[in-house]
Amino acid sequence: MISFTNVSKSYEDELILKDFTFNIDKGEVAYMTGPSGAGKTTLLKLIYCAERPDRGQIVVAGWDINKLKQRTIPFLRRNVGIVFQDFRLLLNKTVFDNIALALRVHYQHPNAIREDVNAVLKEVKLSHKAKTFPQQLSGGEQQRVVIARAMVSKPTVLLADEPTGNLDVDTSQTIMNLFREINARGTTVLIATHNHDLFHGTGRRVFFLRNKNIEKEIIG
Amino acid sequence: MKIFRYAIQTVFKSLWREKWINFLTILSISIGLSLLTSFIMITLNMDSVLQRWAKNFGIVVYLDEDLNKEEENALKNRFLKDTDIVEVKYISKEEALKELHKTLGANALILEGLDENPLPSSFELRLKSSLIEPGIVKNKALQIEQMPGVDEVQYGEKWLSSLYAVSKTMKVGAMMVGGAIFIAITFITYSTIKIFFYRRKDEIETLKLLGATRSFIRLPFLLEGLIIGLLGGIISSLVIFGIYSFTSIKMVEFLPSINLVMASLPFQVYLIVPFAGAVVSVIGSFIAVGKIRY
Ligand SMILES: Nc1ncnc2c1ncn2[C@@H]1O[C@H](COP(=O)(O)OP(=O)(O)OP(=O)(O)O)[C@@H](O)[C@H]1O
Ligand SMILES: [Mg+2]
Numbered sequence: 001m002i003s004f005t006n007v008s009k010s011y012e013d014e015l016i017l018k019d020f021t022f023n024i025d026k027g028e029v030a031y032m033t034g035p036s037g038a039g040k041t042t043l044l045k046l047i048y049c050a051e052r053p054d055r056g057q058i059v060v061a062g063w064d065i066n067k068l069k070q071r072t073i074p075f076l077r078r079n080v081g082i083v084f085q086d087f088r089l090l091l092n093k094t095v096f097d098n099i100a101l102a103l104r105v106h107y108q109h110p111n112a113i114r115e116d117v118n119a120v121l122k123e124v125k126l127s128h129k130a131k132t133f134p135q136q137l138s139g140g141e142q143q144r145v146v147i148a149r150a151m152v153s154k155p156t157v158l159l160a161d162e163p164t165g166n167l168d169v170d171t172s173q174t175i176m177n178l179f180r181e182i183n184a185r186g187t188t189v190l191i192a193t194h195n196h197d198l199f200h201g202t203g204r205r206v207f208f209l210r211n212k213n214i215e216k217e218i219i220g
Numbered sequence: 221m222k223i224f225r226y227a228i229q230t231v232f233k234s235l236w237r238e239k240w241i242n243f244l245t246i247l248s249i250s251i252g253l254s255l256l257t258s259f260i261m262i263t264l265n266m267d268s269v270l271q272r273w274a275k276n277f278g279i280v281v282y283l284d285e286d287l288n289k290e291e292e293n294a295l296k297n298r299f300l301k302d303t304d305i306v307e308v309k310y311i312s313k314e315e316a317l318k319e320l321h322k323t324l325g326a327n328a329l330i331l332e333g334l335d336e337n338p339l340p341s342s343f344e345l346r347l348k349s350s351l352i353e354p355g356i357v358k359n360k361a362l363q364i365e366q367m368p369g370v371d372e373v374q375y376g377e378k379w380l381s382s383l384y385a386v387s388k389t390m391k392v393g394a395m396m397v398g399g400a401i402f403i404a405i406t407f408i409t410y411s412t413i414k415i416f417f418y419r420r421k422d423e424i425e426t427l428k429l430l431g432a433t434r435s436f437i438r439l440p441f442l443l444e445g446l447i448i449g450l451l452g453g454i455i456s457s458l459v460i461f462g463i464y465s466f467t468s469i470k471m472v473e474f475l476p477s478i479n480l481v482m483a484s485l486p487f488q489v490y491l492i493v494p495f496a497g498a499v500v501s502v503i504g505s506f507i508a509v510g511k512i513r514y
């Protein structure tokens with residue numbers, strides 16, 4: 001579903017990833033961890049084309065990133081749901097509208113949008129907050145809105161960047177359960193996190209990033 | 221329709237939220253368009269005056285003294301066949317003398333002493349209006365002068381070239397002022413839409429990451445430009461209608477003959493102005509949004 005072959009990426013003169021190769025299968029849940037600045041976010045950005053590799057091949061859901069035209073990037077992104085590390089919620093829009101935006105870019109019918117957004121709000125247990133604005137929410141609630149937005153369009157790939165950033169253990173578990181459910185519907189999930197508790201005992205693959213590459217791969 | 225739904229919502233929100241900027245932009249556009257239209261109208265009116273003058277423009281061909289009737293007819297036929305010439309009028313020696321008598325009036329006595337008519341017979345020719353240009357007329361005159369039986373060709377050479385110069389300067393001026401106003405209107409919308417675009421920069425970045433296409437992102441801005449330009453144009457049409465009705469009524473009061481000169485404003489103008497406003501405004505918005513890169 002996601003495959004990197006000898007990918008190198010640098011910002012200006014600073015090399016972040018060097019000859020990076022890995023592969024995530026369809027329907028898998030995989031984790032990625034490593035020290036701050038190791039390049040986790042950069043790796044995810046390469047997947048949804050917010051950054052381009054200097055060298056190497058990246059294939060996502062059948063799309064060869066190097067052959068992707070500017071015009072076709074939106075169509076790749078519609079297959080990829082993203083939980084951003086910095087949330088990227090629009091502060092002047094309600095929770096409902098923030099989530100709906102992910103469907104509006106698909107030009108879906110308002111009735112279908114309402115239905116889907118309400119359903120996903122129920123899943124993240126935020127139905128009662130539909131009409132509030134992001135700044136009126138707690139960090140954990142905002143995080144759930146971001147997850148709801150990433151999953152509402154039923155993407156083939158879901159990327160989550162530090163989805164439990166500064167949440168308590170209980171909330172983290174709620175969120176991890178959400179990912180499990182998403183995955184159960186067939187979505188491939190890749191989670192970048194510092195929190196080792198997230199993958200501990202899951203039996204899923206975990207990649208440790210360090211020194212511009214994969215330092216080791218373990219089963220969590 | 222699907223692709224317009226979100227754009228329309230966004231536009232109406234933006235129109236309302238930024239009502240002052242939008243209002244000022246619409247006002248500026250309507251002022252620009254009104255100036256432009258007035259200017260075009262003035263130019264058209266002046267041009268129609270010049271056209272009227274040009275209609276009276278004729279070439280006089282004086283004939284040789286000893287031409288007989290057949291030779292004169294041959295010349296006449298030649299002129300009639302010439303497609304550049306739209307009117308041929310023959311003036312015989314006698315008619316010319318009568319005309320001279322009329323012009324001299326009381327002073328006609330000076331003609332009494334003549335025992336023979338000294339005036340030549342002539343043709344008065346009118347050219348197609350599209351040919352009334354100094355260079356073309358001059359060539360034509362020279363050409364006619366070469367014909368057998370023609371003594372001399374006369375036309376108001378000086379008058380023609382100054383008329384031509386005035387009309388040409390007017391047209392060039394109109395184009396320059398018109399172009400400048402068009403660019404100004406484009407720029408007005410450009411800067412307004414640019415402001416809106418920058419204000420929504422974060423939102424646009426997020427939209428891109430959610431998989432919005434270029435047209436999805438552009439459409440609200442183009443639509444807003446369209447509405448702004450259209451409203452500016454409609455206001456401008458109303459203003460022009462008011463001013464034009466008012467001035468023509470006043471003009472007729474003071475100068476009844478003005479009606480002959482003043483070109484009436486065709487109703488299409490009132491449709492063209494909003495259309496032009498919309499088009500120019502959309503161009504401005506398009507440039508403001510610029511290239512969208514992912
Ligand atoms: N746009 C950019 N321009 C220049 N350097 C960048 C840019 N984005 C990231 N970097 C640098 O690249 C390195 C990797 O950044 P990245 O965000 O991928 O790390 P990370 O593993 O996600 O870290 P964290 O765990 O803190 O989120 C960092 O040293 C960072 O300073
Ligand atoms: Mg990061």
